[in-house]
Amino acid sequence: MDSEMSMTSQAAHGHHEGHEEISWIRKYVFSTDHKMIGYQYMVTSLFVALFAFFLMVLMRWQLSFPGKPIPIFGPILEKLLGSSMAPGGVMTPQLYNSFGAMHGTMMIFMALVPALFAGFGNFVVPLQIGAPDMAFPRLNMASFWLFFVGVLIMMVSFFVPGGAAKSGWTSYTPLADFADMGPGFHPIFNGQTLWLIGMAFNITGSLLGSVNIITTIIQLRTKGLSWMRLPVFVWSELVTAFLLLLAFPPLESAAIMQLMDRLFGTSFFSPEGLIINGKHADISGGGSSILWQHLFWFLGHPEVYVQILPTMGIVGEIFANNTRKPLWSYKVFVYSLLAIGFLSMIVWAHHMYMTGMGQAVTSFFQIFTTIISIPSVLLGTVLLLSLWGASIRFNVPMLFALAWLPMFGIGGLTGLPLGWTASDVVLHDTYYVIGHFHYMMAPASLLALFAGIYYWFPKATGRYMNEFLGKIHFWPTFIFFNGIFFPMLVQGFAGVHRRWYDGGAGWQMAQNVLWLNQVMSFSAWALAIAQIPFIINFFWSLFAGKKVTDDNPWQATTLEWATPTPPGHGNFLHPVAVYRDPYEYSVPGYKQDYLPQWESDERLNKEGKLSQVSF
Amino acid sequence: MEIPYTVTARPDTGLYNAKVGIWLFLASEVMLFGGLFSAYIFLRLGATHWPHHILNVPMGLFNTMVLISSSITMVMAWSSLKMRQFSNYRKWLGITLFCGVLFLSVKSVEYKDKFHHYGIILNSGQEITGHLAMTEEEAIHSDVLKIKPDPENAGDFLFQLKSIFSKPEGEEKVLEIPKKEIRWWSNFVPKYNTYLATYFTMTGIHALHILGGLLVLGYFWGPGAALYRTNPEHLANRVEVAGLFWHFVDLVWIFLFPTLYLF
Ligand code: HEM
Ligand SMILES: [Cu+2]
Numbered sequence: 001m002d003s004e005m006s007m008t009s010q011a012a013h014g015h016h017e018g019h020e021e022i023s024w025i026r027k028y029v030f031s032t033d034h035k036m037i038g039y040q041y042m043v044t045s046l047f048v049a050l051f052a053f054f055l056m057v058l059m060r061w062q063l064s065f066p067g068k069p070i071p072i073f074g075p076i077l078e079k080l081l082g083s084s085m086a087p088g089g090v091m092t093p094q095l096y097n098s099f100g101a102m103h104g105t106m107m108i109f110m111a112l113v114p115a116l117f118a119g120f121g122n123f124v125v126p127l128q129i130g131a132p133d134m135a136f137p138r139l140n141m142a143s144f145w146l147f148f149v150g151v152l153i154m155m156v157s158f159f160v161p162g163g164a165a166k167s168g169w170t171s172y173t174p175l176a177d178f179a180d181m182g183p184g185f186h187p188i189f190n191g192q193t194l195w196l197i198g199m200a201f202n203i204t205g206s207l208l209g210s211v212n213i214i215t216t217i218i219q220l221r222t223k224g225l226s227w228m229r230l231p232v233f234v235w236s237e238l239v240t241a242f243l244l245l246l247a248f249p250p251l252e253s254a255a256i257m258q259l260m261d262r263l264f265g266t267s268f269f270s271p272e273g274l275i276i277n278g279k280h281a282d283i284s285g286g287g288s289s290i291l292w293q294h295l296f297w298f299l300g301h302p303e304v305y306v307q308i309l310p311t312m313g314i315v316g317e318i319f320a321n322n323t324r325k326p327l328w329s330y331k332v333f334v335y336s337l338l339a340i341g342f343l344s345m346i347v348w349a350h351h352m353y354m355t356g357m358g359q360a361v362t363s364f365f366q367i368f369t370t371i372i373s374i375p376s377v378l379l380g381t382v383l384l385l386s387l388w389g390a391s392i393r394f395n396v397p398m399l400f401a402l403a404w405l406p407m408f409g410i411g412g413l414t415g416l417p418l419g420w421t422a423s424d425v426v427l428h429d430t431y432y433v434i435g436h437f438h439y440m441m442a443p444a445s446l447l448a449l450f451a452g453i454y455y456w457f458p459k460a461t462g463r464y465m466n467e468f469l470g471k472i473h474f475w476p477t478f479i480f481f482n483g484i485f486f487p488m489l490v491q492g493f494a495g496v497h498r499r500w501y502d503g504g505a506g507w508q509m510a511q512n513v514l515w516l517n518q519v520m521s522f523s524a525w526a527l528a529i530a531q532i533p534f535i536i537n538f539f540w541s542l543f544a545g546k547k548v549t550d551d552n553p554w555q556a557t558t559l560e561w562a563t564p565t566p567p568g569h570g571n572f573l574h575p576v577a578v579y580r581d582p583y584e585y586s587v588p589g590y591k592q593d594y595l596p597q598w599e600s601d602e603r604l605n606k607e608g609k610l611s612q613v614s615f
Numbered sequence: 616m617e618i619p620y621t622v623t624a625r626p627d628t629g630l631y632n633a634k635v636g637i638w639l640f641l642a643s644e645v646m647l648f649g650g651l652f653s654a655y656i657f658l659r660l661g662a663t664h665w666p667h668h669i670l671n672v673p674m675g676l677f678n679t680m681v682l683i684s685s686s687i688t689m690v691m692a693w694s695s696l697k698m699r700q701f702s703n704y705r706k707w708l709g710i711t712l713f714c715g716v717l718f719l720s721v722k723s724v725e726y727k728d729k730f731h732h733y734g735i736i737l738n739s740g741q742e743i744t745g746h747l748a749m750t751e752e753e754a755i756h757s758d759v760l761k762i763k764p765d766p767e768n769a770g771d772f773l774f775q776l777k778s779i780f781s782k783p784e785g786e787e788k789v790l791e792i793p794k795k796e797i798r799w800w801s802n803f804v805p806k807y808n809t810y811l812a813t814y815f816t817m818t819g820i821h822a823l824h825i826l827g828g829l830l831v832l833g834y835f836w837g838p839g840a841a842l843y844r845t846n847p848e849h850l851a852n853r854v855e856v857a858g859l860f861w862h863f864v865d866l867v868w869i870f871l872f873p874t875l876y877l878f
Binding site: 131139295 | 616617618619620625628630631632633635636639640642643644646647648649650651653654657658661662663804805806807808809812813815816820
């Protein structure tokens, strides 16, 4: 390795920070520094993810051993939530529904998207484009705190009378219009209403965040960083931010309308002649629950891409770095990202084939759903072909990134039959759908999340995470993920319904696949245990991990590695400029196998002409 | 540490940061109101019956004028700043603020009118709208509702105009309807029907936007104006951005007015 050109600048960095005295609270709590905000997002989201995972771990008990008291945690639940929710430590249907709804909501909106889009986005994007910070640092702080308040509201909602929301992460009406209302419920402090208010905070925060990310990328790219020299992660963040910007607001208006329905008795989403608990509902009617579905899925579908696009970016970065080659085709990768982003706005109603929208409408959505798989496949192909002929470095980030690829593949392929009405009619609302989307949203997203953490940890902290612990984190995580989600595809084919608390009639007819419930539950619990090495690794490495000795420990080419380690306020010690494409690895004719974007040819002591080569 | 392009434009985009930011934000606002308008269209297309003439068109028209004027004065305020005429800036922005407050006042009068306007649905399904000839308190406890029905020409522009300034004459006959003939009665609150639900929700969210705009503009009129002394160009940029938001909110109203009042 050539280390002439890069030096550790920790000393310089220490000096750099010395002259800007900011109070502890401004530095760690109400910080406007994009890196600190990135850490805040990341840490908060990881906690939420752990919490939401834990909800599911408990639900898996009910599915494997229906009606039996939950060991260890049952009594705790009974104490915390009251004996109406978990009498004798047994999970009631309400509790099951509420855990299910909150698992989905928190995982998507408050754990994975914030971690991938906002956590990495905040930390990495300004560094990768050579900017001193985000375009609007104070707005950035506001985004985080709006998000954080949203999380708090969701958490608190577990403890209000009647418990947290129970109508699924999709909050379908008219159920959600009337759930958690009536005797025993507070008019405002009830699960579903708090869900809506919490979502309003979350949405507002992510809108401001996406404005910030887009403006930063458009305005603060450093000299020489033209569009086609942007690292793929920056591209993925840009597309994601546009999706959030344009798809979230209709859900915000839908949430407001549902709040109107709940608080002021309007009927936006309630039809005429609705009977509730055997009584004619005292409402004007005239609303439509299909309207809610349209508004929800207009966000809901882009939202799933919001979650997967940043992982594509992360995996792209790590692939290029560890195959020591340029991506097989940067252009195809970028255009695929753009195409996916655009198409994902016009496929939403493939979630609604069962509502009887009519042939014309379903045809439209079937066609575009099929078309969107083309750029998805292209993108996967770019990554796959990037491996061709590479001398791969199998470090921990690369292991996680590699594992992303087959998970994404399974997720995408299982999506296709859902995209066509003929097959979706059979598969809709079964565990098959759950299996399909979890392959994307759990294994793929989380593996990429871990990959990113292992990859950027050295830049953020100045220390590596432990390789060995990383590997014992990786293998069981990868295996048990599949142990949970593959059987779901099988059960779904056998017709097992996705939401039922104790299986109902569906289980009667699917006796021969019920044993898989235990397989899945044990896998889930094993997966929980497999995260312990990660947690230990994370905290141990923060304080005692091996120190990095170079600002560019992975010998990477993108700008975040040109900063001191860890980067101080304002990021770069000297103004940086960009001289080349993002992934110039193994370019013939140079002494080193990587050409950082910030190094000009003169500085890279290019080998001379043939005549100067000595044999 | 300095963020580049907060005041001056970036050469290749020709924009300063906040201007990019506000255009993006407005794009998301378009989608927010787009969601509401789509809901309106969706529900109206599916409705069996859609009420008309419930709103006072002259008032709405007046408010439309007020907002359009405020958009003009907003531009004047900004251009005064660009020409470094501080007292003119203050004056024009002051008028803009006044217009905003006037709009909200008229709007609240309209809301109040609706809360005193009643509808009765008889068991036969027939709907009678009008004003109570008794207090609300009495109406709740009595077995008979006394109501002055709306006259035939309640949708007339001139009639509505007159009704703003004086109590309508003519139709003074009071209907007395026993409650057992009534399926449902209420004043014109959001839950009365889908039309009023959309009316209150859309205009309510719009009014919140006006309020937000007033707060921001008020800040730039008052304490925020101090920036003029150190960096007038920066203040001009901020006012331009706030002005873009203000124009957008006006524009939304220009769509809301015909949608809710006229069609
Ligand atoms: C080639 C790509 C894909 C296709 C063709 C596809 C197709 C579909 C279809 C048609 C459904 C609705 C099934 C039903 O409810 O009956 C669905 C559900 C779902 N998909 Fe995909 N999908 C694709 C990629 C993805 C990706 C990348 C993600 C996430 C990162 C994702 C997440 C989801 C989720 C969360 C649901 C279920 C939502 C719910 O009902 O709760 N999908 N997919
Ligand atoms: Cu979808």
